[in-house]
Amino acid sequence: xxxxxxYIHIPFCIKKCLYCDFLSxxxxxxxxxxxxxxAVMRELDFYSNIYDNKFIVDxxxxxxxxxxLIDARLMKEILLWIKxxxxxxxxxxxxxxxNPKTIDAEKxxxxxxxxxxxxxxxxxxxxxxxxxxxxxxxxxxxAKETYALARQAGFDNINMDLMFAIPSHTCAVWQETLKQAxxxxxxxxxxxxxxxEEKTKYFEMFEKGELELVSDDVDREMYHFASKFLxxxxxxxxxxxxxxxxxxxxxxxxxxxxxxxYLGIGLGAHSYVNGERFSNVRDxxxxxxxxxxxxxxxxxxxxxxxxxxxxxxxxxxxxxxxxDFIITGMRREEGIGLREFERRFxxxxxxxxxxxxxxxxxxxEKGMLLLDENRMRFTIKGVDVSNTILAExx
Numbered sequence: 477x478x479x480x481x482x483y484i485h486i487p488f489c490i491k492k493c494l495y496c497d498f499l500s501x502x503x504x505x506x507x508x509x510x511x512x513x514x515a516v517m518r519e520l521d522f523y524s525n526i527y528d529n530k531f532i533v534d535x536x537x538x539x540x541x542x543x544x545l546i547d548a549r550l551m552k553e554i555l556l557w558i559k560x561x562x563x564x565x566x567x568x569x570x571x572x573x574x575n576p577k578t579i580d581a582e583k584x585x586x587x588x589x590x591x592x593x594x595x596x597x598x599x600x601x602x603x604x605x606x607x608x609x610x611x612x613x614x615x616x617x618x619a620k621e622t623y624a625l626a627r628q629a630g631f632d633n634i635n636m637d638l639m640f641a642i643p644s645h646t647c648a649v650w651q652e653t654l655k656q657a658x659x660x661x662x663x664x665x666x667x668x669x670x671x672x673e674e675k676t677k678y679f680e681m682f683e684k685g686e687l688e689l690v691s692d693d694v695d696r697e698m699y700h701f702a703s704k705f706l707x708x709x710x711x712x713x714x715x716x717x718x719x720x721x722x723x724x725x726x727x728x729x730x731x732x733x734x735x736x737x738y739l740g741i742g743l744g745a746h747s748y749v750n751g752e753r754f755s756n757v758r759d760x761x762x763x764x765x766x767x768x769x770x771x772x773x774x775x776x777x778x779x780x781x782x783x784x785x786x787x788x789x790x791x792x793x794x795x796x797x798x799x800d801f802i803i804t805g806m807r808r809e810e811g812i813g814l815r816e817f818e819r820r821f822x823x824x825x826x827x828x829x830x831x832x833x834x835x836x837x838x839x840x841e842k843g844m845l846l847l848d849e850n851r852m853r854f855t856i857k858g859v860d861v862s863n864t865i866l867a868e869x870x
Contacts, residue, residue: 485540585629664721812851845865
């Protein structure tokens with residue numbers, strides 16, 4: 477039996493941040509939350525009839541949106557349903573994303589009771605002026621209080637999400653946020669560069685000339701400082717945007733970067749199972765309507781039946797798998813294994829990419845890549861031009 481990760485998308489939040497293009501909705505009522513959870517549980521039920529006897533669930537991840545916004549008892553209900561319908565490893569990593577201002581001691585108690593063992597806190601920055609500029613509803617003290625409450629509730633695996641290259645961000649402010657975060661001593665720290673996305677408030681402001689973005693040079697300076705500082709502080713920089721204390725790497729997210737199987741449940745959720753990619757509709761009313769009606773059918777042996785809430789499906793060809801193997805694997809600090817590539821695809825990397833071999837060796841000479849008989853990976857310098865290099869394999 478293979479391992480399977482399950483991702484549950486909770487698309488509700490207090491307020492959309494100015495930079496956010498995630499599939500989420502603000503100012504939603506509890507009744508809608510109940511309807512949505514019912515739909516999620518019906519979708520879980522559907523797939524349990526297909527996958528239960530073929531996979532052991534070793535990771536579960538509640539993401540959003542803001543999963544901690546809705547009633548904690550609903551989260552517990554979903555988790556108990558998964559344990560009832562699937563074979564769940566007793567040591568499974570079970571994560572919930574939490575935002576300050578949506579969490580309290582009672583919610584954390586219920587999470588712990590339900591079996592959640594990893595908390596991911598959306599901190600972004602520990603500078604109040606930057607939190608205001610991002611449109612966040614919390615302040616730095618709220619983030620620290622949430623962290624303290626999680627510790628008091630007994631959580632010993634906590635991630636803090638941080639963001640750099642915020643408009644008008646300075647290196648001094650970013651360094652101070654990192655230092656304060658490390659002083660709190662979380663097991664895991666994710667650090668992302670702010671990306672300007674269309675259909676966000678930030679994008680509107682940018683088009684009007686009201687938003688001052690940091691330069692690429694400052695962005696890279698912030699990234700390199702974070703990598704060096706976190707390594708010196710005892711964290712393993714195991715993926716481009718993620719550091720962890722040894723043994724606390726996010727097992728669920730590693731599935732995305734290792735071409736492992738994961739099942740996405742909920743609005744707009746994406747899946748990759750048995751070499752097949754598929755994703756759900758992004759229309760909330762449609763998703764709830766289909767899964768709340770008699771349209772849900774459980775196939776007996778028709779595993780390729782396409783549920784009505786799935787809007788896109790693609791069976792990977794070998795070429796798709798090769799590209800995915802390289803693009804996702806190169807995000808990891810360890811890069812890709814060349815022997816593993818040959819085992820998977822029956823050919824050596826440069827037999828598949830003969831025209832790229834010379835260019836790749838040039839990048840090695842320039843200090844962008846490390847290449848030996850068994851592994852290819854980026855140097856920290858190479859991460860800066862990773863998209864350019866990876867484009868050669870698409």
